[in-house]
Amino acid sequence: MPLSPTAFAIVHATVLTISGPPLTDTPVVVDAGRIVQVGGSVPTGINTLDATGQFLTPGFIDMHSHMGVYSWPGGNGSNDGNEAVEPFTPRVRALDSFDPEDPAIPRARAGGITTIQVLPGSANMMGGQAAVLKLRLARTVDPMVFAEAPRAIKMACGENPKRVYGSVTDDDQVQTRMGEIAILRQEFLRAREYAAARASKSPPPQDLDLDVIADVLAGKVRVNLHCYRSHDIADWFRVADEFGFRIVTIHHALETYKVRDLLAAHGTGIATWPDWWGFKQEAFDGIPEGGALVSNAGVPVATHSDSASHIQRFNIEAGKMVRYGMTEADALESITLDPARLLGVDALVGSVETGKQADLALWDKHPLDGTSRCQKTWVDGALVYDRAVEGTPNGRR
Amino acid sequence: MAVDRRHLLAGLGALAASAATRPAHAAFPKDVQTSGGTLTSPLGAPNADNRPTTRGGYVVGGEATFTLRNARILAGDGTELAGGIRVERGQIVEVGPGVTMGEDLSGAVVFPGFFDGGSTIGLVEIDLEAATHDESESADGVVTAAHIEDAYNTESALLPVARRQGVLGGLVLPTGGLVSGQGAWMRFAGERVSEATMLGGAGLVIHFGRGGTGALPNQPKSRMGVALKLRELIEANKAPDPPDPKAKKKKGDDDKPEEITRTQKAWHAVRARELKVILEADRADDILSAIAFAKEFSLDAVLGGCAEGHLVAADIAASGFLVLLAPTTTQPSDWETLNAAYENPARLHAAGVKFVFRGGGPHNLRELPTEACIAVANGLPFGAAIAAACGHNAAASWTLPVGTLKPGRPATLVIADGDPLQPRTRMRRAWLDGREVSLRSRQTTLFERFRTLW
Structure with a gap:
């Protein structure tokens, strides 16, 4: 098929494909938003970008972001991430809080980020639906939606829900971990009944909450569980086994290294930091080798930021994973292909391969070098950041 | 361990099949162990x-x-x-x-080795556990004579974590209120506080900007109040004139000198330049206010924070004050730091300002070298980054055997x-x-x- 007039090639870069070994001095041809060729000879007559001495990676994927739902500068006016009115609010969607003018977003693009999963906060046990977005240049959220991504939900356990609801003295709903598990089972029992009724000849009135939980039970919605402690993880696997739903990703996951065999057996991945720990009791046993230990057990490990600041330096976060025992290949995979797998978009993004969407980042040095800086970022073949033009995005909105 | 895998087969269809399978590929052999993975x-x-x-x-x-x-x-x-x-x-x-x-x-x-420019390590163990917090006295918003050595926990699990990445010591500072108390340079090793202390009474911490305001009885509610309250505190605590040896004693005079409180002594030391002030300020105009305050009363000052320092780099350079630099990673995330910039360290250095890096929160002081690395990526010469990360630049302000x-x-x-x-x-x-x-x-x-x- 002939190339379109907007086709271009990035030539002479070292391509860190992620799906295979690095390729030196290898052209990558982009057309109509897709990677159409990796290697070979560059078709004549198309624009080329000489990237001699530079490194081309897939765009990075952060599957735990609150950008847009806690826009900068922080404060009452932009706290839109926790609908803390009751422990189960699956009806709410991060999409409906998302502010595409958050000044953190252009800074993330300048760090080579192309896909984010925006999650509601972790005050609630079921905090709402996630928004998987591509960092396309857009004035509203709708054109940013990663339409092919499966639906996903944020859940949480442990200290947060009991802290938020345990302090409400006149309307106590959750005081303890055992209380959390009890209402978790209760909600899923209700949803199971609702799902059966929904499929019957006389369905009940539509319930926005139970609709979502029923779809979780049907395997149509990916569960992202905020969870730290190994004993919480074991508890939640017990409930998941009982109801037949799957926890796709455990987020933060600081004690998963203690029960990594359980994760491998359940087909559950993790999204974690390289080195955050200690900010609460359930985070006190976090160790920086956790990611490497879990990865070596055959479990997908995504490096996540959970921070509008650290998302800008995802290459350094991955570099620290290497310090603490991951191979360089696994560390790069933890910010590309592994989060793509956990989001269910690995057929489309996460590596530099023919046929994939052209989400790319170009680096002046190897990206695991902490002094490297992203020079250009493309989403679907469109240039969304160019350091030569924009410099470092600074300042206020 | 036997694990029931039936749930993987039950009704999850394509989702279960596609999600977490991790294809093995020859290029990146994985060291997968049946025991659950070892390193x-x-x-x-x-x-x-x-x-x-x-x-x-x-x-x-x-x-x-x-x-x-x-x-x-x-x-x-x-x-x-x-x-x-x-x-x-x-x-x-x-x-x-x-x-x-x-x-x-x-x-x-x-x-x-790395030496940090200011944190609460040793004063707090777990952020969300109130029982582990000793970094803020804040009794009434002005705490002058309290010393962190009286709270520092040499057994803190955070200290060896910092050490492991080469962060061997640092300035430990109290927080809270308008005036927080006195910090000390600490070694991140040693069984007793006396053994761990490099230099006590390293400076009195004072907060400009919103950081100085708050609800405590003696705490101002606005920047106007910060300026007023600090001037009043300084003026009310002028050191007494030394006794005049020629003055004749009258009969009946009490021989005892006037009682001076510890708080007064601390302020007298500040006015006599025997005790430094550490002026925390991030917004550009707050940095200028802090410099003006220190100059007005001839105080021996260092500046803390300075996230927007690059906007007033020439003024900071002219002051001659050392900067204990907020992490490079400080972002325009709140109203005090709207002009935070990656180039802050490079621009301060170019203007001739001397600074020491801060690693940030006490749990991850091991991020101190990363802060310096990010500064290098954004234009700070490598040698200057090492000098700012290893405590070398602190030597001009404090006599320390480091750097x-x-x-x-x-x-x-x-x-x-x-x-x-x-x-x-x-x-x-x-x-x-x-x-x-x-x-x-x-x-x-x-x-x-x-x-x-x-």
């Missing part, structure tokens, strides 16, 4: 180090004598040299190309696999004031306990 040597040598240590974290053995050769030596002042280093009874006796004997480091890096590798100094140094600022680099061994410190921590103990599942 061969993630920590390098320190992890295999079973030498006994003191309760304070020193390797048993006292003052060290050793010689290292074939190293890349970062001297701390920004210079770099090849060669070796010779240490006798805890003192550096020779550095550089003349040292050709001893253990071959094969090009590994020797540097003077420089040269003969006659106590052996405070770290061996790193490579460039100590880089995220992939690991630390091998470290010495603090002539004694080796252990790089093991609660975290390495947990790693050892779970590296193979039982």
Whole structure:
């Protein structure tokens, strides 16, 4: 098929494909938003970008972001991430809080980020639906939606829900971990009944909450569980086994290294930091080798930021994973292909391969070098950041 | 361990099949173990180090004598040299190309260790557990004579975690209120506070901007109040005139001198330039207010924070004040730091400002080198970054035995696999004031306990 007039090639870069070994001095041809060729000879007559001495990676994927739902500068006016009115609010969607003018977003693009999963906060046990977005240049959220991504939900356990609801003295709903598990089972029992009724000849009135939980039970919605402690993880696997739903990703996951065999057996991945720990009791046993230990057990490990600041330096976060025992290949995979797998978009993004969407980042040095800086970022073949033009995005909105 | 896998087969269809399968590919062989995964040597040598240590974290053995050769030596002042280093009874006796004997480091890096420009390490253990907090006295918003040494916990699990990445000490500061109390330079090792203290009474912490305002009785509610209250405090605590020896005593005069409170003494020391003030300010106009305040009363000041310092870099340079620099990673995330910029350290350096990096929160002071690395990525010369990360630049303001590798100094140094600022680099061994410190921590103990599942 002939190339379109907007086709271009990035030539002479070292391509860190992620799906295979690095390729030196290898052209990558982009057309109509897709990677159409990796290697070979560059078709004549198309624009080329000489990237001699530079490194081309897939765009990075952060599957735990609150950008847009806690826009900068922080404060009452932009706290839109926790609908803390009751422990189960699956009806709410991060999409409906998302502010595409958050000044953190252009800074993330300048760090080579192309896909984010925006999650509601972790005050609630079921905090709402996630928004998987591509960092396309857009004035509203709708054109940013990663339409092919499966639906996903944020859940949480442990200290947060009991802290938020345990302090409400006149309307106590959750005081303890055992209380959390009890209402978790209760909600899923209700949803199971609702799902059966929904499929019957006389369905009940539509319930926005139970609709979502029923779809979780049907395997149509990916569960992202905020969870730290190994004993919480074991508890939640017990409930998941009982109801037949799957926890796709455990987020933060600081004690998963203690029960990594359980994760491998359940087909559950993790999204974690390289080195955050200690900010609460359930985070006190976090160790920086956790990611490497879990990865070596055959479990997908995504490096996540959970921070509008650290998302800008995802290459350094991955570099620290290497310090603490991951191979360089696994560390790069933890910010590309592994989060793509956990989001269910690995057929489309996460590596530099023919046929994939052209989400790319170009680096002046190897990206695991902490002094490297992203020079250009493309989403679907469109240039969304160019350091030569924009410099470092600074300042206020 | 037998695990029921039936749920994987039950009704999850394509979702279960596609989600977490991780194809093996020849290019990146994975070291998958049936035991649940083990790592061969993630920590390098320190992890295999079973030498006994003191309760304070020193390797048993006292003052060290050793010689290292074939190293890349970062001297701390920004210079770099090849060669070796010779240490006798805890003192550096020779550095550089003349040292050709001893253990071959094969090009590994020797540097003077990292020293942090201000945190609450040792004063807090777990952020969300109130019972572990001692960093803020804040009784009424103005706390002048409290000292962090009276709260510092030498047993904190956070200290060895910082040490492991070569962060061997730092300025520990109280927080809260308009005036928070006095900080101290601390070693991140030592069994008793007296052993861990490098320099007490290092400075009185004062907050400009919104940081100084709040609900406490003596705390201002606005920036206007901050300026007013601080001037009133200074003016109310003018040091008494020295006694006039010529003055004749009248009969009946009380021989006892006037009672002076500890708080008054502290303010008198501030006015006499015997006690520094550490003026915390991030917004550009607050930095200027802090400088003006210090100049008005001729105070011996250092500045803390300065996230927007690059906007007033010339003013800071003209003041001559050292800056304890907020993390490079400070972002326009709140109303005090709307103009935070990655280029802040590079621009301050270009203007001639001397600064010391802060690593940030007490749990991750090991991020101090990363902060310096990010500054290098954004234009700060490497040598200047090392000088700002290793405490070298603090020497002009405080007399501390850190920050420089040269003969006659106590052996405070770290061996790193490579460039100590880089995220992939690991630390091998470290010495603090002539004694080796252990790089093991609660975290390495947990790693050892779970590296193979039982």
